[in-house]
Amino acid sequence: MTDRYVFDVAVVGLGPAGATFARLLNSSLKVIALDKKDDTEDSFRKPCGGLLADDAQKCFARFGLTLPVGVLVNPQIFSVRTMDLVTGYERHYQRFYLNMDRHKFDCWLKSLIPESVDVHNGVSVSGFKDLGDCYEISVTENKTRKTYYARYIVGADGANSVVRHTLFPNHKIRSYLAIQQWFPDEHESPMYSCIFDKTLTDCYSWGVSKDNCFIVGGAFPARRARDKFRTLKEKLTKRGFKLDSPVKTETCLVLSPRHPWQFRIGRGRCFLIGEAAGFISPSSLEGMSYAFDSAYRLAELFNNGKEVTLKDYRRATCLLRGKLVLKLLKKPFIT
Numbered sequence: 001m002t003d004r005y006v007f008d009v010a011v012v013g014l015g016p017a018g019a020t021f022a023r024l025l026n027s028s029l030k031v032i033a034l035d036k037k038d039d040t041e042d043s044f045r046k047p048c049g050g051l052l053a054d055d056a057q058k059c060f061a062r063f064g065l066t067l068p069v070g071v072l073v074n075p076q077i078f079s080v081r082t083m084d085l086v087t088g089y090e091r092h093y094q095r096f097y098l099n100m101d102r103h104k105f106d107c108w109l110k111s112l113i114p115e116s117v118d119v120h121n122g123v124s125v126s127g128f129k130d131l132g133d134c135y136e137i138s139v140t141e142n143k144t145r146k147t148y149y150a151r152y153i154v155g156a157d158g159a160n161s162v163v164r165h166t167l168f169p170n171h172k173i174r175s176y177l178a179i180q181q182w183f184p185d186e187h188e189s190p191m192y193s194c195i196f197d198k199t200l201t202d203c204y205s206w207g208v209s210k211d212n213c214f215i216v217g218g219a220f221p222a223r224r225a226r227d228k229f230r231t232l233k234e235k236l237t238k239r240g241f242k243l244d245s246p247v248k249t250e251t252c253l254v255l256s257p258r259h260p261w262q263f264r265i266g267r268g269r270c271f272l273i274g275e276a277a278g279f280i281s282p283s284s285l286e287g288m289s290y291a292f293d294s295a296y297r298l299a300e301l302f303n304n305g306k307e308v309t310l311k312d313y314r315r316a317t318c319l320l321r322g323k324l325v326l327k328l329l330k331k332p333f334i335t
Contacts, residue, residue: 010150017291018156024299028311038122047250069090161276180217
């Protein structure tokens with residue numbers, strides 16, 4: 001390998017998990033970070049309601065971080081309007097979500113990565129293979145195929161993780177198709193809403209007021225997902241929601257683990273963090289706090305200066321995975 005530059009760690013994906021992991025690593029490590037996002041208007045943007053839950057806020061307290069005002073949007077609301085469209089039940093309950101622009105939030109997290117990390121934007125990873133003492137990573141960058149080498153790979157590339165699919169090609173985690181649309185906000189009062197309808201999905205839907213827009217979305221089983229989303233909008237319109245002339249439509253895959261063995265932490269010298277590992281609440285689909293937590297725990301292991309093993313990482317994420325198991329038990333009672 002004397003004719004090839006070999007990084008210590010390659011980070012695939014710079015969402016909340018990957019950006020946090022890359023930021024926390026010691027500068028003595030040679031790190032390359034590969035991310036789909038770039039600075040163009042056509043850049044990949046994570047479809048998301050953009051609410052920062054209290055568990056994720058606690059992680060910010062651990063890191064000593066303060067959100068910049070440019071990431072936050074109006075309005076900031078402290079209650080959630082919860083509706084069951086089948087029974088007609090409705091109530092408001094207090095929650096301290098922070099309303100933010102998700103893409104700006106992701107870009108801000110990336111901006112905190114130190115210059116010692118070699119960050120490559122607009123990169124699509126197609127696969128990798130084990131060469132024994134390192135991994136060969138194949139990518140498409142600036143419409144050109146390239147190859148990088150690293151001793152360790154950390155997959156932080158979300159629900160449809162290339163790293164997880166390569167390591168576990170036959171492994172399936174239950175997933176939904178998340179669909180959301182943006183509308184001009186014509187409601188009298190801004191709101192956060194959580195919507196249940198068991199005839200459409202065993203998960204939930206949402207509505208969020210955000211900077212003079214109103215987002216309506218839902219997580220549906222893939223079969224006939226778009227028809228169910230259309231039916232959801234029809235039902236909400238009858239309840240007074242203003243859902244005319246959508247500005248844009250966004251879709252993405254979102255995981256909802258059903259069993260503890262659906263979590264995957266990695267294999268060999270490859271590790272998975274955040275949603276790539278299946279670390280997402282099956283009851284609320286909140287994954288940011290688990291992204292931060294798993295990234296922090298794995299970075300701590302690398303910063304100890306020893307060879308990092310899956311046994312170490314499994315032990316470090318024991319409490320995190322235990323918390324998710326409790327969420328598995330909680331989901332039927334919520335839905």
